[in-house]
Amino acid sequence: TRKFVAAQMDAWKAERDLRIEFEKRASRAAFEIEVTEFSDGGELIATAGTTVSAVRVEHPPIEHAFGYVFQTGRHKLVLSGDTKPCASLVEAAFQADVLVHEVFAHSHDDGTLVSGTRTPETIEAVASYHTTAEEVGRIAHDAQVKCLVLNHIVPPDTDEQQLIAAVRVNFSGPVIVGEDLMSIDLLTSRFSLQQLHFSV
16 A cells, blocks of 8 residues: 555656645645555444444455445444455445445356457456355345445446346345445435335
8 A cells, every 4th residue: 555655646746846846835744645554454443433344355366355344333334345255254244234245247148258358368367356246145145234235346337137136146135236426324224216226
């Protein structure tokens, strides 16, 4: 993370220095960035009534891959991050109000992988560190989550009804196909059925 942040800052250094000098800025404090790295998961943030924890997931060859658990009072939301199926995520998501999980749906109706602009070898490699719709359904079932939200959908133009049908093989609870700027009121457990792609 430190290397990534440093590279981002270096990429804009010349432009930033030019503006600071021209604008006669008295301070550069806004550009002082403190990076806190973690590697083993566990609690990251604790405020009054709210905690954010990291759970290690499996996204090889990425060594440090994490999902996140947001807990407030009696409510829990879990984000899978990028991962293939793993027991640690099922455990972390147990009885969550909402599980937001990535899904790899890059296949034909008959289940064979689509090549498109990617070679079969590339698709196989990508599939190896992500989770299929059927597997996501199994994770949601095993974790006994109250609602499943699908995100990071590959490919993004996947047919939503086929995606939900694949999840339904293993999970019978509410399924939402996530979209940019979508909101869910976790505290009241209210889902806007008119605005969301919702299936029961």
